[in-house]
Amino acid sequence: MKERILAYLEQNARVSNKDIATMLGITEADVAKVIKECEADGTIMNYRTVIDWDKTGKSSVTALIELKTIPQRDKGFDSVAERVCNFPEVKSVCLMSGGFDLAITVECSTMREVAFFVAEKLATIEGVTATATHFELQKYKENGVIYGTEIVDKRGNNW
Amino acid sequence: MKFDPSKSLSATITEIKPSGIRKFFDILNERKDVIGLTVGQPDFVTPWHIRDAGVRSLQEGLTYYTANNGIIEMREEIAKYQSRRFGLEYDPATEIIVTVGGSEAIDIAMRAVIEPGDEVIIPEPSFVCYGPIATLAGAKAVPVALSPDNGFRLTAQQLKDAITEKTKLLVLPFPNNPTGSVMRKEDLEAIAAVLRETNICVLSDEIYAELTYGEKHISIASIPDMRERTIIANGFSKAYAMTGWRMGYTLAPAYFTKQMAKIHQYAIMCAPTTSQYAAIEALKNGDKDIEYMKGEYEGRRNLIVSELNRIGIDAFMPEGAFYVFADLRKFGIDDEEFCQRLLDEKGCAIVPGSAFGESGRGFARISYAYSVKHIQKAIERMEAFIKTL
Numbered sequence: 001m002k003e004r005i006l007a008y009l010e011q012n013a014r015v016s017n018k019d020i021a022t023m024l025g026i027t028e029a030d031v032a033k034v035i036k037e038c039e040a041d042g043t044i045m046n047y048r049t050v051i052d053w054d055k056t057g058k059s060s061v062t063a064l065i066e067l068k069t070i071p072q073r074d075k076g077f078d079s080v081a082e083r084v085c086n087f088p089e090v091k092s093v094c095l096m097s098g099g100f101d102l103a104i105t106v107e108c109s110t111m112r113e114v115a116f117f118v119a120e121k122l123a124t125i126e127g128v129t130a131t132a133t134h135f136e137l138q139k140y141k142e143n144g145v146i147y148g149t150e151i152v153d154k155r156g157n158n159w
Numbered sequence: 160m161k162f163d164p165s166k167s168l169s170a171t172i173t174e175i176k177p178s179g180i181r182k183f184f185d186i187l188n189e190r191k192d193v194i195g196l197t198v199g200q201p202d203f204v205t206p207w208h209i210r211d212a213g214v215r216s217l218q219e220g221l222t223y224y225t226a227n228n229g230i231i232e233m234r235e236e237i238a239k240y241q242s243r244r245f246g247l248e249y250d251p252a253t254e255i256i257v258t259v260g261g262s263e264a265i266d267i268a269m270r271a272v273i274e275p276g277d278e279v280i281i282p283e284p285s286f287v288c289y290g291p292i293a294t295l296a297g298a299k300a301v302p303v304a305l306s307p308d309n310g311f312r313l314t315a316q317q318l319k320d321a322i323t324e325k326t327k328l329l330v331l332p333f334p335n336n337p338t339g340s341v342m343r344k345e346d347l348e349a350i351a352a353v354l355r356e357t358n359i360c361v362l363s364d365e366i367y368a369e370l371t372y373g374e375k376h377i378s379i380a381s382i383p384d385m386r387e388r389t390i391i392a393n394g395f396s397k398a399y400a401m402t403g404w405r406m407g408y409t410l411a412p413a414y415f416t417k418q419m420a421k422i423h424q425y426a427i428m429c430a431p432t433t434s435q436y437a438a439i440e441a442l443k444n445g446d447k448d449i450e451y452m453k454g455e456y457e458g459r460r461n462l463i464v465s466e467l468n469r470i471g472i473d474a475f476m477p478e479g480a481f482y483v484f485a486d487l488r489k490f491g492i493d494d495e496e497f498c499q500r501l502l503d504e505k506g507c508a509i510v511p512g513s514a515f516g517e518s519g520r521g522f523a524r525i526s527y528a529y530s531v532k533h534i535q536k537a538i539e540r541m542e543a544f545i546k547t548l
Contacts, residue, residue: 004454019531022465023458151530155198157184 001026005034006043013047050145061135062091062107063114066100067122068130077101080127089117100132111135175294178287179514183498187508194537195508196525199336201400201481203455205437206448209399212440213433221432227424228416229257229408230435236442237408244446245368247380247391253413256423257430257438261366261407264392266292267419267426268362268409269328271390273298277327282313283516284484285332286364298327304518307486310475311338315349326359331379334367337515337524338484339477344377351382360388360415366407367480369398369449372457376479380410390415397480398449399441404434456481459527463534467525470542474525481528484512488521490548498523504547507540 001024008020017035021028038044053060069080077095084093084104092105104122108114114133123131139147180199187193204210228234234251241247249255258264265288273279275297281289283302290300303321305311318329331350333342342350354361361379368376380389394407407430409419441448460476463483467474473486487497494511502508512522527534 008458015531019462022462023531025461153202153529153533155200155202157187157195157197158200 001030002034002038005031006038009035009044009047013049050143052147060107060109061111061114062105062139063118063136064134065104065106065118065122066132066134067102067104067128068100069102069125069127070129071101072127080125083125084122087117087121089113100130171295175291180287180510183508183510183514186502190502190506193502193506193508194533194540196527196529196534196537197508197510198526198528199482200402200528201397201452202528202530203400203452205399205401205404206441206445208444209401209437209441209448213404213437216433216436221436223432225257225429225432225435227429228255228420229430230432230439233257233435233439233442234408236439237410240442241410245376245378245381247378247410249410250413254411254416256409256416256420257435258394258407258409258423259427259430260396260405261364261392261394262288263423263427263430264394264407264409265289265362265364267422268390268392268411268415269293269298270296270422271415271418272328272360274327276325278323278325279328279330280318280321280326280359281330282317282332284311284335284337284512284519284522285330285515286336287515289330289332289364293328299325301326302516302518304516305338305340306518307475307484307522310478311335311340311484312342312346313350314346315353318350318353322353322357322359326357329354329359329361331361331363333364334371334376334479336367336480337482337510337512337519337522339480339482340484341371341373341376341479342379343374344382347377347379347382347385351379351385354388355384358388360390361385363389363391365391365393367397368393370453370456370481371479372453372460373478387412390419395438395441399438399445400448400452401434401437401441404437405431406434406438456527459529459531459534462531463525463527463538466534466538467541470538471545472541481526483525483527484519485509485523485525486521487512487523490545492548494519494521494523501541501544505540505544507537507544509541 004024005020008015017028017031021031071077072079081093084090089106089108090104091107094103096103106114118131118133234255237255238249238251269292273296277298278301279293279298280301280303282305293300301321303317363379380386380391390409390411392409395401464474464476467485474483477483487494494513498509498511510524512519
């Protein structure tokens with residue numbers, strides 16, 4: 001039941017407890033209790049909104065940065081990852097298998113800012129041996145949402 | 160001599176009435192800004208991996224006829240699927256035909272057993288095709304009015320009362336469109352007890368088999384002595400959201416299948432090849448899609464029934480398919496008038512129950528194959544309309 005409540009919230013964070021309760025055939029109090037528990041134990045980390053900022057006219061540049069580092073004794077990749085995480089420009093950080101170690105998504109307002117951020121902030125972190133910066137040219141899908149598509153009912157009144 | 164078309168048309172076909180839902184949909188197509196809960200097909204697009212398999216088959220040049228009864232791999236996958244999901248065992252080589260939707264399955268099943276003068280028992284309310292197809296095959300359609308008092312299930316007594324010495328076939332349309340009712344094991348056992356004393360065969364239309372929200376669907380073919388007299392019609396439209404692919408199939412003992420295969424062979428040749436490749440992918444890797452969509456429908460069902468009851472429309476909780484069969488009798492107007500006025504005055508469309516047989520009069524079919532947002536908008540309009548009554 002917990003998973004089904006979370007699935008509804010993941011789809012739409014603004015769905016009411018009452019609607020979730022009705023759809024799952026349980027009481028509103030049960031829904032509220034599960035959500036509260038999930039918020040408390042960190043299962044629900046946050047409620048965010050998926051926004052297409054391009055529509056507001058606000059422009060930004062996103063880049064995927066591959067980072068190679070030397071793992072540190074006892075800490076492995078954690079200490080570099082933690083330092084990277086602290087920059088507000090950084091949207092996501094993941095440890096990867098394969099040809100590099102950390103995959104970092106950075107968002108700035110210009111390409112120059114990204115270049116500056118990589119050169120001055122990331123490359124200079126102790127243990128970082130190489131970076132490769134890939135600029136995002138066009139966003140097609142994020143967080144399960146396909147950009148620029150409207151959900152249109154194409155069924156018509158045929159049966 | 161001037162050609163007179165009225166002399167050339169068959170009276171059998173000209174006397175068949177066009178479908179009642181069709182009539183209603185035609186009105187709808189002329190109007191914009193209507194919020195409808197009318198459509199009898201999933202709102203989901205066919206899952207991408209299934210569409211992709213269809214596209215890939217085209218890219219690979221698989222554009223030829225298939226075996227008459229369908230690609231053997233597909234029939235094997237159908238057999239595995241039926242065994243896995245419903246515990247039914249059918250031989251891919253001799254007991255399965257891939258058809259053009261469940262509709263063709265119904266057609267060839269009826270044509271394989273009906274002789275002129277036979278009677279076909281059709282529980283109503285039910286989908287609109289059984290009577291006309293039986294008529295075309297030369298049979299007399301014998302409707303049996305199901306009752307809301309026992310959740311629109313067919314009872315042994317109702318069946319007994321309808322049987323005559325001319326009865327050839329019983330149609331079992333469960334889970335049911337439009338009522339959402341299902342036949343439980345004990346209901347089927349009671350029906351089986353009546354049938355055992357006769358030589359009547361059964362056409363079990365199980366197109367909504369995957370969409371039951373309580374217990375799993377049980378086929379009459381799994382009741383002792385029933386498999387030998389049962390033809391099952393099933394398909395991909397509802398379970399996998401594949402209506403436009405026109406993919407269905409029959410499951411029946413070899414002596415039925417052999418005869419149905421002749422009709423299929425001469426009238427259709429084979430079901431569309433592209434669709435068969437897509438359907439194979441659905442059978443192999445689509446169980447999770449079924450579960451996902453079913454979960455969505457179930458949530459919407461709970462929501463819509465609760466909302467209908469809140470605004471004062473009596474609706475019992477349907478156990479299958481994706482329709483609510485709402486009871487409008489207390490409003491003191493006919494279901495057709497109710498639906499027409501709801502459409503004219505509030506721009507909201509639902510289908511009059513009488514379109515599914517006389518016993519559906521006083522009810523309306525409300526589809527919940529729509530997004531939650533859409534359902535909520537429609538409910539608002541219905542609520543506003545009811546306040547004017």
